[in-house]
Amino acid sequence: MTVEFTKYQGLGNDFVLIDNRQQAEPLLTPEQAQKVCDRNFGVGADGVIFVLPGQGDTDYTMRIYNSDGSEPEMCGxxxxxxxxxxxxxxDKAAGASHSYRIHTLAGVIVPELLPDGQVKVNMGQPRLLAxxxxxxLNSPEEQVVQRPLAVNDQNWLVTCVSMGNPHCITFVEDVASIHxxxxxxxxxxxxxxxxxINTEFVEVVRPDYLKMRVWERGAGSTLACGTGACAVLVAGVLTARCQSAATIELPGGPLEIAWAGGEEPVYMTGPAEPVFTGHLG
Incomplete structure (x- = not known):
């Protein structure tokens, strides 16, 4: 079987995208996706994403396999x-605005293509209970904010946020020095x-500008993580470290994140670029 694909990257976080609209299950198995993601013997990617038919009132369904074959709930x-x-x-016209309702394992997510080529995504409400x-790290109905966590013979103060997938955020003085x-x-x-858990190490440069590095569950060290950047902004607001809108600088580049607090959704704006097309098999 020959499967066509297009490789995309968002701030260096790269994915193999497959048109899977003809059936409700991914065309590849997790093991096959793992081989595709291999950077020496495959295409090379942080994950394989499938565009499946929508469910309910959604336009499409998103499924993703990480480079280790695991399946996350969502990926920003x-x-x-x-x-x-x-x-x-x-075949939408370039420069025109379009939005889609996407069914994911984390719920319905709504990305919008902006005229300048950026993509703004309503990421939904952050989930904060343990x-x-x-x-x-806390009782089930409590938030996890600045709780101690022992790792590598050190106590880290961590804040936990779910953006449909789990994140553990810790603020540090110098993010570049983190091993x-x-x-x-x-x-x-x-x-x-x-x-x-996905883990973000964060340095607050200014209340409107934060630097982060991320270790992604199932993918390891990556150049960018959209849900992680959203979780970082939420954690920064919860701990009074940053403003409700800020630039989050990742190794691959910046994302603009905003959260008005409470039950309001988190908004993420950033790039997505095609790299090349090809076929498998």
Whole structure:
């Protein structure tokens, strides 16, 4: 079977996009996706994203397999790439605004293509209770804000946020000095997180400008993480470290994130660019 694909990247977070509209299940297995993502023997990517038929009142469904074959609930950079890919599939005119209702395992997400080529995404409400992360760092109905977590013989103060997928955020003085490859796996597989965790290390440069590095559950160190940037802004607001709208600088570039607080949704704006097309098989 030959499967056509287009590779996209959002701030260096790269994905293989597959038109899967003809059936409700992904065309590849997790094991096949893992091979596709291999940067030495495959196409090379942080994940494979499938555009499936919509469910209920949604336009399309998004499924994604990480580079290790696991399936996350959602991916912020990935859904921006998905929106651009759908516009190409629908042959939408460049520079025009379009929005889509996308069914994901994290709920319905609404990306909007802006005239300047950026993609703005309504990421939905952040989920803040311990049972929603999930984590054992507090009682199920309590938020996890500035709670101590022992990792690598050090107590880290962490704040946990779910953007449909789980995030653990810790603020540091110098994000460049963090040994991400050592600490990331220890956070990801910590017993306090029964479904593993995405981890963001964050330096507050100004209340409207934060730097972050991320260790993604199932993908490791990546250049960008959209849901992670959203979680960082929420954690910064909850701990009075940043404004309700800020630039989040990732290794791959900046994202603009805004959250008015309370039950309001988080908005993410950033780029998504096609890289090349090809076929598998």
């Amino acid at each position: 950079n990935g859904i921006r790439c998905l929106a651009r890919f759908i516009a190409e599939l629908e 049972e929603q992360i999930p984590t054992t 991400l490859e050592k600490l990331g796996p220890q956070f990801e597989t910590h017993s306090a997180f029964p479904q593993r």
